[in-house]
Amino acid sequence: MRRAVLAITGLAAGTTALVVLKGSPGAGQAAQNIPADQASVAPGGSGPAPGVTPTPGPAGSASAPSRSTRPSSTPGTKKSTATARPTTAAPRTTTTAPKPSTRTVTGPTVDYEYGSLQVRITLNGSRIVDATALGLPLGGQSGLRSDDVQARYSGTSGEVVAKQSANLDTVSGATATSAAYQRSLQAAIDQA
Template sequence: MRRALLAITGLAASTTVLVVLKGSPGATGVAQDLPAERPPVVPAPAGPTPTGGDASAAPSPSGSTASPRPGRTATRASSVRPGATTRAPSAPRTSSKPPPAPTTRTVTGPVVENEYGNVQVQITLSGTRIVDVVALELPEETAQSDQRSEQVDGRYSGSSGLVVQRQSADVDTVSGATATSDAYKQSLQAAIDRAN
């Protein structure tokens, strides 16, 4: 009987010390950060305590009970105000629309006459850049003028011709086709001027 009384008294004393430590202001962060809805679990003694009551209801010397202070939750430890809502950072806003594509337009130069026939040039621009050149009209009256026109057209026109490469009408004259080359460059320069 004496052993049972000593065991019960020891258990009650250790429970009281545990309750006092959990309720004191200097207790560890774990005891203070428990939610108010769930009081800490304290083992009940096997029998009556010397005070004649339940050990879990034993008051501490400071007059507080075993439950943590009301309103203390784990969010307090993370420096968020009680009652404040937290929001995850939002992703940066991205536009679902692609950037506008440069406008493509065509500009036609005037018809320029020379001794072999007429020359007219049309340019295609993407934004301010020349992307293609087409000869709408070239001299074709004789086999010789047709051959020279083909040389001029092959050298200056197209998306990989000299005009697109240099982005200007300042191109070298085709040897043997000076009149057609000059007429081509005049119509081309007029088209570039109209585009600007």
């Protein structure tokens, strides 16, 4: 709010100074050509507009301020003031690249000696952005092996996303689970 007040005050002061400075040289002659009843440029008033100092006419008398007056070629003719037309900006055209489609592909269920699992991958365009194993065994030694495989391969920062393929390193102690994960993953990649 303070900045807006300062900006408006500065604009008003700058405009006033510009009018005073622009009107100084030769303004008296332009003011002499305007009849006294048409001398005011302030709407609805007979005196100068607020903040505008009148320029002295002949013999020290005050005449109308010279805001946008130009000497006319014919003395005594009414001056027309040019009005600025508001300009409109051209419509902004933005082109954005088409967003790649995100889709999910689930590989087939692969049976192995500790149970069965299937791998679901999420793709953004043709890039794998996430992977997870579904149906992994829970509890006991099988659950521990499954947790190791899931932690290493799956997720947005897992080995599947890093390598973008089913050519993964085998998790030590979980060879069968790793092989089943890789088979389902390869089938999901082939479907994608």
